[in-house]
Structures are given as structure tokens and as C-alpha cells.
Amino acid sequence: MKITLLCTGKTDFSYISSGMQIYEERLRHYVKFSVVYIPALKNVSSLTEEQIKEKEGLLILKEIGTGKNGAAKRAGNAWVVLLDERGMSFDSVGWARHLEQKFLSGGTDKEIFFVVGGAYGFSEDVYARANEKISLSQMTFSHQMVRLIFIEQLYRAFTIMKGEPYHHQ
Amino acid sequence: MKITLLCTGKTDFSYISSGMQIYEERLRHYVKFSVVYIPALKNVSSLTEEQIKEKEGLLILKEIGTGKNGAAKRAGNAWVVLLDERGMSFDSVGWARHLEQKFLSGGTDKEIFFVVGGAYGFSEDVYARANEKISLSQMTFSHQMVRLIFIEQLYRAFTIMKGEPYHHQ
Numbered sequence: 001m002k003i004t005l006l007c008t009g010k011t012d013f014s015y016i017s018s019g020m021q022i023y024e025e026r027l028r029h030y031v032k033f034s035v036v037y038i039p040a041l042k043n044v045s046s047l048t049e050e051q052i053k054e055k056e057g058l059l060i061l062k063e064i065g066t067g068k069n070g071a072a073k074r075a076g077n078a079w080v081v082l083l084d085e086r087g088m089s090f091d092s093v094g095w096a097r098h099l100e101q102k103f104l105s106g107g108t109d110k111e112i113f114f115v116v117g118g119a120y121g122f123s124e125d126v127y128a129r130a131n132e133k134i135s136l137s138q139m140t141f142s143h144q145m146v147r148l149i150f151i152e153q154l155y156r157a158f159t160i161m162k163g164e165p166y167h168h169q
Numbered sequence: 170m171k172i173t174l175l176c177t178g179k180t181d182f183s184y185i186s187s188g189m190q191i192y193e194e195r196l197r198h199y200v201k202f203s204v205v206y207i208p209a210l211k212n213v214s215s216l217t218e219e220q221i222k223e224k225e226g227l228l229i230l231k232e233i234g235t236g237k238n239g240a241a242k243r244a245g246n247a248w249v250v251l252l253d254e255r256g257m258s259f260d261s262v263g264w265a266r267h268l269e270q271k272f273l274s275g276g277t278d279k280e281i282f283f284v285v286g287g288a289y290g291f292s293e294d295v296y297a298r299a300n301e302k303i304s305l306s307q308m309t310f311s312h313q314m315v316r317l318i319f320i321e322q323l324y325r326a327f328t329i330m331k332g333e334p335y336h337h338q
Contacts, residue, residue, distance in 0.1 A: 013191070018184035092309040119337060137306035139322055140261040140336065152314055167309065168288060 001103055002032040002111045003154070006063055007147050008056050008118040009040040016148050023151040030158040035151075036063060049120045057123030064113055064129065078111045080130045082122060083146055087133030092167060095134075095153065096160035114154070116146050170272055171201040171280045172323070175232055176316050177225050177287040178209040185317050192320040199327040204320075205232060218289045226292030233282055233298065247280045249299045251291060252315055256302030261336060264303075264322065265329035283323070285315050 011017045020035065027033040038059045044052055064078055079102065090098060102112065115126070122130075136149055159166035180186045189204065196202040207228045213221055233247055248271065259267060271281065284295070291299075305318055328335035 013188065015184045015187035015191070018187070019182065022182070022184070089307050091307045095308065121337075136308060138258050138260045139264065139305060140325070141318065142321060142325075145318065145321055149310065149314065149318060152311060153308055156309070156311075168290075 003027075003034075004111065004113050005033075005035045005147070005151060005154075006038065006060060006113050006115045007035060008038045008060065008116060008143070010037055011147065012144055016144050019148045020151050023148075023155045026155050027151070027158065030162070035147075038063060052118065053120050053123040054125075056118050057126040060115060060117075060122075060126050061129060064115075078113055079132075080113045080115065082126065082130045082133045083114060083116045083136065083150055084122065084133040085135055085138075085140060087135035089135045089137075092153065092156055093160055096157040099154075099157050100161050114150065116143060116150065119143055172196075172203075173280065173282050174202075174204045174316070174320060174323075175207065175229060175282050175284045176204060177207045177229065177285060177312070179206055180316065181313055185313050188317045189320050192317075192324045195324050196320070196327065199331070204316075207232060221287065222289050222292040223294075225287050226295045229284060229286075229291075229295050230298060233284075247282055248301075249282045249284065251295065251299045251302045252283060252285045252305065252319055253291065253302040254304055254307075254309060256304035258304045258306075261322065261325055262329055265326035268323075268326050269330050283319065285312060285319065288312055 011020070024033065024035060038056060041047070041052060041055055047055070064080055102110075115122075115130075117126075127133075136146065136153065141149060156167055180189070193202065193204060207225060210216070210221060210224055216224070233249055271279075284291075284299075286295075296302075305315065305322065310318060325336055
């Protein structure tokens with residue numbers, strides 16, 4: 001089992017990178033985990049929001065390995081989860097149980113991608129490829145802060161699965 | 170109108186302080202805003218969770234000005250909002266409207282306290298004093314990260330109220 005957090009665009013704030021690093025290191029005690037950044041688009045000022053989502057979407061799908069230009073090696077195998085305001089919501093324990101089910105049903109060769117979109121969200125092609133959508137909150141968090149909030153929540157899920165004392169109910 | 174974010178215990182992570190500083194500075198363009206830290210308790214290892222909440226609660230109430238030892242100068246005037254998992258939840262626009270209503274109804278002399286509890290939450294006395302409870306998510310965030318998430322959400326609310334382009338729907 002491998003988990004990849006796919007982030008659209010670089011991290012603009014050093015506090016976000018510093019925070020993520022803490023949880024990245026902690027997560028690696030539990031699972032093969034990496035963060036992959038989709039390169040930021042160039043010359044976005046000449047593009048509409050739809051065009052930005054479209055172009056970012058192609059890069060996301062390429063990384064997942066199911067895009068037009070992507071190798072098909074991981075196609076069908078990877079489980080793709082979008083971080084999306086319209087997604088399913090959980091409390092932290094429910095989320096840990098959901099993730100645990102995915103591990104139990106998926107077998108150890110499975111790869112899970114969690115995808116954080118850019119400022120305008122995901123293209124229709126990305127929605128079409130996704131296996132599920134999860135929401136961290138009804139509130140809109142900045143797409144930068146979502147990375148940090150999610151990675152802490154992923155770490156929290158592992159501590160809950162392992163019965164470790166990080167999470168207070 | 171004055172807003173105080175009251176945090177229980179110091180901030181343990183420098184990435185949280187750095188992030189908060191960014192939004193603190195931005196918020197001061199809109200409102201008289203300050204962050205106040207309740208000093209961390211000493212010798213907590215000899216205390217039960219209930220005792221920790223109790224002692225932290227006294228310090229919170231003192232700061233708000235309605236505790237046994239606190240001056241009554243602000244009593245009854247300050248609006249006290251707890252950041253609590255069992256609180257009301259909003260989307261970001263709903264939250265901005267809620268806050269705006271509070272400003273409109275409150276008059277400019279009103280002080281609002283947003284209170285982030287410690288690792289174990291709030292004492293009954295703090296719940297009793299609170300005017301309302303709001304929840305950022307069904308998920309449990311670390312009490313450290315709640316500070317950062319909330320301050321960004323407070324900043325976001327002001328940009329929504331002012332019709333500024335920070336928030337994408």
C-alpha cells in the first residue's frame with residue numbers, strides 16, 4: 001500500500017511546507033507516503049478559470065497515470081480521492097475507519113492518490129477519473145492550507161487505526 | 170468593535186506561529202484584532218483531564234473578565250464564542266454573514282472573544298459563560314492547528330464581507 005498526496009502548484013508559504021514536513025515524517029512510520037507537486041502553470045493571466053482547471057487536470061491525470069500522455073501502468077489500480085467541498089464528510093474516527101476499509105479491501109499493492117486541486121478546483125476529466133471525493137469541512141479552506149490540514153488528518157487517522165494516544169475523543 | 174482570539178497554552182510549533190502572523194497582520198486592516206495566549210499550566214502530569222480543563226477554564230474566564238478573580242468591566246458586554254466540535258457549522262459565506270450580523274447588532278463598542286481550548290476541551294464553567302459555539306469541521310483538528318485554521322477563516326470572512334477577491338465560490 002502506497003499513499004501519494006498530489007498537490008496542484010507549489011506551496012507558496014513556508015509555514016505550510018514546514019508544517020507538512022512534520023506530518024510527512026510522522027506518516028512514514030506507518031505507510032509508504034509521498035507528496036508530489038504538479039508544476040504551477042505559466043502565463044495564467046491569459047487563461048480563463050476553466051482553461052486553468054483543464055490544463056491542471058491534464059497534469060493531474062498524467063501523474064496518476066491515466067491521462068492521454070500518461071503511462072497506463074497504474075491505470076485501474078490506483079484509487080483516486082479528490083479533496084473536494086462537495087465530497088463525503090466524516091468525523092476523524094469515521095475517516096480512519098473509512099481509510100482502514102480501503103486498506104483491507106485493496107490489498108497491499110494498491111496505490112491511493114489524494115488530490116488537492118488548484119485555486120479554482122478540478123476539471124470535469126479529473127472528476128470523471130476520481131473514485132471518490134471527501135470534504136474536510138463545509139468551510140472553504142485555502143488550497144494551500146488544505147494540504148496541511150489534510151496531512152495532519154491523515155496522520156491522525158493512522159494513530160486512530162493503531163490505537164495510539166494522539167487523538168482525544 | 171474588537172476581536173480577541175484567546176488560545177489556551179502557547180503555540181508549540183513555529184509553523185503555526187508563522188502562519189498565524191500572516192493572517193494577524195492581514196486582519197488588522199479590517200478590525201482591531203489581537204491574539205491572547207492563556208499561559209500553559211505547570212505540573213499537568215499530576216492532574217486529571219477534568220482538573221486541567223477546570224484550571225484552564227478559570228484562566229479563560231479571568232481573561233474574558235467574568236471569572237471569580239477577573240474585573241467585571243467587560244462582563245455582559247463581551248460576546249464569547251467557543252471553537253467547539255459540537256458547535257454550529259457554516260460554509261465560509263454563511264460564516265461571514267453570521268459574523269456581519271453580530272457586528273451590525275452589536276454596535277462598535279462590542280468585544281468578541283473567540284476561544285480555542287486546550288487538548289481536552291472546555292470546562293463546564295466556560296460552556297456556561299459562552300454565548301455561542303461554532304465548529305470548523307466534523308473532523309477533530311489539533312488544538313494547535315485550530316488556531317491557524319480559524320484565523321484564516323476569520324480573514325476570509327472579512328474579505329467576503331468586503332466583496333474582495335480572496336474567496337472563490
